[in-house]
Amino acid sequence: MAVLIIAGLDTGGGAGLKADIETVSALGEHPLPVLTSVTYQNPEKVSGYFSLPAEVVREEIRAVRGHFDIKAVKVGVLGSGEAVKIVAEETRGLLRVLDPVLTSSTGHPLIDVEGVETLKDLLIPGSIVTPNVPEAEKLTGMKVSSVEDMKKAARILVDEFGAKTAVVKGGHLDYTDVLYWNGEFYEFRGEMIEGFTHGTGCAFSSALASLLAKGMGLPEAVEEAKRFVETAIVFSSSEGKCINPLAPLEIDVERWRTYSGLKNAVKRLVEMGELLNPFVPEVGTNFAYATPQGEVFAVKGRIVRYGKTIKPIGPVELNASDHLKRALLKFREFYPEVRAVINLRYSRELIERTEKLGLTVSFYDRREEPGEVKRAERGTMEWGIETAIRRVRERPDVIYHLGDWGKEPMVLVFGRDAREVVRKVKELLG
Numbered sequence: 001m002a003v004l005i006i007a008g009l010d011t012g013g014g015a016g017l018k019a020d021i022e023t024v025s026a027l028g029e030h031p032l033p034v035l036t037s038v039t040y041q042n043p044e045k046v047s048g049y050f051s052l053p054a055e056v057v058r059e060e061i062r063a064v065r066g067h068f069d070i071k072a073v074k075v076g077v078l079g080s081g082e083a084v085k086i087v088a089e090e091t092r093g094l095l096r097v098l099d100p101v102l103t104s105s106t107g108h109p110l111i112d113v114e115g116v117e118t119l120k121d122l123l124i125p126g127s128i129v130t131p132n133v134p135e136a137e138k139l140t141g142m143k144v145s146s147v148e149d150m151k152k153a154a155r156i157l158v159d160e161f162g163a164k165t166a167v168v169k170g171g172h173l174d175y176t177d178v179l180y181w182n183g184e185f186y187e188f189r190g191e192m193i194e195g196f197t198h199g200t201g202c203a204f205s206s207a208l209a210s211l212l213a214k215g216m217g218l219p220e221a222v223e224e225a226k227r228f229v230e231t232a233i234v235f236s237s238s239e240g241k242c243i244n245p246l247a248p249l250e251i252d253v254e255r256w257r258t259y260s261g262l263k264n265a266v267k268r269l270v271e272m273g274e275l276l277n278p279f280v281p282e283v284g285t286n287f288a289y290a291t292p293q294g295e296v297f298a299v300k301g302r303i304v305r306y307g308k309t310i311k312p313i314g315p316v317e318l319n320a321s322d323h324l325k326r327a328l329l330k331f332r333e334f335y336p337e338v339r340a341v342i343n344l345r346y347s348r349e350l351i352e353r354t355e356k357l358g359l360t361v362s363f364y365d366r367r368e369e370p371g372e373v374k375r376a377e378r379g380t381m382e383w384g385i386e387t388a389i390r391r392v393r394e395r396p397d398v399i400y401h402l403g404d405w406g407k408e409p410m411v412l413v414f415g416r417d418a419r420e421v422v423r424k425v426k427e428l429l430g
């Protein structure tokens, strides 16, 4: 189904048309992108924008309106009052979701002063309007600091401004979204989700337009759009510092379980921070957790000593550790049930304690490494793990070496899942 998108271009690839196109595509519909403004922007700053002549926007819409069977339209950045007028004219009769973008989240205006007034007069009437809290405040002139205020603002947008429906999004308050539809309020609860949020407003309105285009009704479509955006935040892009609307296509259940399992396990480790601190090597600790299919999540930038405690540098991401990933994948060739591993600083006491606890310990020694492995660029880790595994009869819980990666002696603790690794580490630290 075709979804018309009327929005601006974000050169940083975070918000605007790019997020909209990805969202509509991820939800299986066909995006028709109409450009209104080019913004000069990166994740930290919008340095300006250029609005296309409004007549260009009109021609863009006309080129597709007669040709495609457009089921819904999403309107984002418009830039100028003139464009608002034309979009109101050219989208008449279409199911219209309006994200009333007034400024970027970094605070730069994305519409001129006349545009804000024209938006109220011409475009909000008849639209499903989806402001966030600052936008709801600016449009209604009221202060919005609670769910009750959000309801009041939603009602003003519908009863006084003539919107068909209003969804006030609570990302700036307690993550509850409020829908006012057919004279009734609906609340959609959410929670703080770690990740980048740049582009969330665009993705939400595009998702809502796509779901409505499919024929989904309200309030279900709002709930579904909210969950879509939550997933896009969870799997946001650290490179783009923005959401990842393609995440729902990229993840599956096992990826999700592995990701959240590792995230929780890292939290448990941080709780034991003081105890663990002396066991964090100079190069840092990492914690890798593989899906049953062998994709490996780890902590981007590793976990480092931080004062008396420890701190993960970045988020949990796919392929965030090369060394541990290789160690784990090699281990799994022998014992596929093993899916998690952590590296700790070597100490004689740690190994003694492992043995005392009845865990199986093995090791490798780089002095035994055959010449051809040494000469090959990347085989040492694999050779070491295989050698250690073959040295003992049972599946090892711990493999250590006395000088390798960064030449620092290291202990690797393996387990069937991230939770089991945390349990073993807890036992080892006493």
Ligand SMILES: Cc1ncc(COP(=O)(O)O)c(N)n1
Pocket: 007, 008, 009, 010, 015, 016, 017, 039, 076, 077, 101, 103, 104, 105, 106, 197, 198, 199, 200, 201, 202
């Ligand atoms: C082209 C364009 N459209 C929309 C936004 C709002 O997104 P955000 O609130 O994440 O800055 C933006 N910054 N740029």
